[in-house]
Amino acid sequence: MIIKQLYTGCLSEAAYFIASEGEAIIIDPLRDIEEYLDLAKENNATIKYIFETHFHADFVSGHLDLANATGATIVYGPQTITKLPVYIAKDREKFSVGKISIEVLHTPGHTLESSCFLLRDENNKEHAIFTGDTLFVGDVGRPDLAQKGETLTMNDLAGMLYDSLHNKIMPLADNIIMYPAHGAGSSCGKNLGPETFSTIGEQKKINYALQPQTREDFIKSVTEGLTAPPQYFPINAKINKEGYENIDAIIEKGLQPLSIEAFKKITSNDSIIILDTRNANLFTHGFVPNSINIGLEGRFAEWAGSLLPFNKTIVLVTEQGKEKESVIRLARVGFEKFAGYLQDGFEAWKNAGEKIDMIVDVEADELAMDIPFDENLLVVDVRKEIEYCDGHLKVAINIPLSELIDPASMTNLEDNQNIYIHCAGGYRSVIAASLIKKQGIHNIRNIVGGWNKIKVLSDKLEIEKSVATLN
Secondary structure, three states, X not given: OEEXXXXXXXXXXXXXXXXXXXXXXXXXXXXXXXXXXXXXHHOOOEEEEEEOXXXXXXXXXXXXXXXXXXXXEEXXXXXXXXXXXXXXXXXXXXXXXXXXXXXXXXXXXXXOOOEEEEEEOOOOOEEEEEEEOOEEOOEEOOOOOOOOOXXXXXXXXXXXXXXXXXXXXXXXXXXXEEEEOEOOXXXXXXOOOOXXXXXXXXXXXXXXXXXXXXXXXXXXXXXXXXXXXXXXXXXXXXXXXXXXXXXXXXXXXXXXXXXXXXXXXXXXXOOEEEEEOOOHHHHOOXXXXXXXXXXXXXXXXXXXXXXXXXXXXXXXXXXXXXXXXXXXXXXXOOOOOEEEEEOOHHHHHHHOOOOOEOOEEEOHHHHHHHOOOOOOEEEEEOOOHHHHHOOEEOOEEEOOHHHHHOHHHHOOOOOOOEEEEEOOOOHHHHHHHXXXXXXXXXXXXXXXXXXXXXXXXXXXXXEEOOOOOOO
16 A cells, blocks of 8 residues: 655645555546656556535646546545536445545535545555645645535534534544645645644644534634635636646646747736746746746745736746746646746846846845934834734834735835835745735835844844734
């Protein structure tokens, strides 16, 4: 028996390859399926089933393309509603794969169709459970993602989650290995732990949601402090439920090289988004005017899905050789409208003498010197509210990056102000600066190193904490 976790850090997502005696299954595959096909070939195995723990909201699954490539059957749990060619399993139904078996445990709560998959080894012994978004290391799936047409409230789903955990998960033996669909950083829960697997026994000890408590107390504990889910979540859930364009066709559109003249002609249309995926440090030193920067080095796909419109066409500016990676990672969260990329990248644009824009980088020391003497200075902290409340500059206002999707969030910003922007380390602040510049506000300085550099200057800068308003 082979169990391989395939973890994608920028999405905090775990897919699984499981094989026995020449047969294999994939659990929760990403949209780009080559790795699963390669693993099957390496292990001389035929992919028999594709198991989906639920309709994912944070990424587009590879279930359809993988099924088309392999002939495998797509399996969802009970209460699944879709017109896609899938097999809807019954609760406790078992599937044989080589000498092992998979049992479907219906565990509604995160979504109605959410299910876990209990693996029994060659000796029919319960070995591992793949918990999807039902149970994470240190957390559980958020219960506020009811799909369009469902009348369930967040509290209804939280109550179902309580029943699922107590009736299906907690009775399992402590030594059973738990493999979740996500790790730390995922927006599918509140505060996932750093490990990407655990045991049922360990989670009974450390997971707040599995501690002795009434149903009412559980509902309160899992719903308190939930921030709004990223705006792309319902879009991705709908795509996974209704179908999508083949990824090879999307890659072909995205990898059309554009000369400078062709690039200029296409981007003169207001419906086009210029997305620069270079490292934030490169972007600040020069970029095509009106570009939005979301660097590949960070949580790229998640921020793209949270901030970019899905109904507009994307034209890419990338580091040379990073064009395909940019397209694939965007496709993972549902982007399908592409018109190509700037051939030979920003350097070609610059060398051709075309107009460029820049963002001024400043050190935290410079900010400390400027604050006492500049009455027109404005510090904008784009971290999450909970980060801001845990410690921030007294003079700073908080506009979380996720709110900058709405130009109305920038109404208090004026071009005659000396605007200093920071996040925790410098990634989000450059995204924010590019979004603000696109709205015509250009007097911006990016604080290099962000809060990590600012907080060590507590002897020069006035720092305070405040109380979060999150419910």
